[in-house]
Structures are given as structure tokens and as C-alpha cells.
Amino acid sequence: MPELPEVEVIRRTLAPHVTGKRITEVTVGRAHLRRPLPHGFGSALTGRTIESLDRKGKFLLFHLAPAGTWLVHLGMSGSLAIRRAGAFEHDHVRVGLGGNLDLVYNDPRRFGWMNFVQTGVPPELAALGPDPFEPAFTFEVFCSCCQRRRPIRNLLTDQTAIAGIGNIYASEILFRARVRPGKASRRLSRAERRRVYEAIAQVLGEAIRLGGTSVANFRDGEGRPGFFQMRLQVYGRQGQRCLRCGCAIRRRVLAGRSAFYCPGCQR
DNA sequence: CAGATAACCTGCGTGC
């Protein structure tokens, strides 16, 4: 589910409901997600106020007062949503915000995780590359990532190079840029690098505008699906026709994960 | 350095 656009959609839909709210209670169902919750997690959050909700790459960052940061990674199937009542299977953490308002973390596969730090930046962010929407992510910075032999698809999904791109958008970005996923990044011409760089912002931006991609069951912070799945050009479409040139879309495994491309449009 | 593989989990679709 959650790559940069989905996390950003969750951030935007959650923010108006949570900013300024005081955390009155934390209920933990399963303390062991991908990693165990940090020691004293519930009591650390309780009593603090959510000042703002931020995002870097695929990480959500709740900035709290008194000082503290609550970090959430949604893994493959995690979601955060505002709920007024009701409990569902795979609800693991429930954060009471006063009244009958709860912020609920649900995650069937439990690949997500959380952390809390009182001071400084959570250690998870230390190794992250620039987020594509930060000013720091310039064309020259992107070019400097393209020095090596590794396939461009693997570069795009490497969170230490660029933070936020996952498997769906890597394929969609490379289709828009008309570059094959297996091409060695250092063999991309300057024009190809320029097209990939621009496709990153275009594809991610359009996905955010459409509320994210709901394959399986992505929902935003208010429980609504996204619509970018209707715009997918190659992801999950192996064997079907390219909507642009009519060629059959291909699937290829790179670094253990599917990459999709059109052999006619991407050279 | 970087690829392949497996592992962590649950759920869904497919084919027999």
C-alpha cells in the first residue's frame, strides 16, 4: 500500500483531525509489529499534544509537545485512520484524542513499525536520501546518484538514495520517462536522466492529487480510497496492451521484485 | 558494491 503518495495523502487527511489534540490514552493490542514498540511507548505519548504532522519519504512524523517525536512506518499493509467507534481485526494501536475520537493503527501483515524519541531526530531518518519534494532534491543531486552500474529501477527504490519511491511508482516513473527499468543508471544519457527526474515529481504529484493508489485496500486517514490505480500504465499490467503503443507489457524481476515496462515505449 | 534469497506476516487469486 503505502509509498510516498499514500503516506502524504494520509498525512493531509489526518492533519486537520489531529493537530492541537492532546493524547489522552494509548491502547496497545499487539506490541510486536515488525519490531517491538519502544519501551514505555504508551506512557511516553500519553499527555502530550500533537503539534504538527510531518512526512519524510515513507515515514510519518508526529511532532509532540512537550518535546518528542512519534514516528510511524506503515510497512506493506499498515494504515492510520480517524475513528469514532468500532474495532476491527488487526487494530494494533489505538490513540485516544479526547471526546470519542481515536487515531487507530491497523496492519494485517504487521510489517510496519513505530518509534518515539524525546529529543533529536529519530534514527530511522539518518540514512534516508532526500525526499523528492524537498528543495535539496535537485537535478544535479539526482545525477550524482546515477554513477553506478545498478539498474535504474533499483536506484529509484533505494531509500538511501531517494526517500519515498516504492515498487508501483518506480515502474510508472520509468514508463513516463521512457527508460527501461533494467538499464544501468550510469548508462542513462543526460536527457534520460532529465526525463526520469521530471517524471518523479510528475507521477508522485499526480498520484497525490488523485488520493493515492488503492490496489488491495489502501484508505486515507478518513477511510476513503484513492484513484490513481485507474491511471496505472504498466504496474500489474503484464500481458496487457500498452495504452500508448499497443505492445504487450512485460514483467521482469529485479532485485527480487517485479518491474513492469513497455518494450515499445521504453528503450 | 550489489544482487539473490530468505525472513518477517496475512490475505487473495489461480489452478488442480
Place this chain on the structure above:
DNA sequence: TGCACGCAGGTTATCT
């Protein structure tokens, strides 16, 4: 109907 298998938006340890 039941069951095995492959596959899924992510990350990470280990081996080559």
C-alpha cells in the same frame, strides 16, 4: 470444496 502455490505497496540480515 479443499489445498498448494504464487504473489503482494516494505525492510533487512546473510550469503555470493
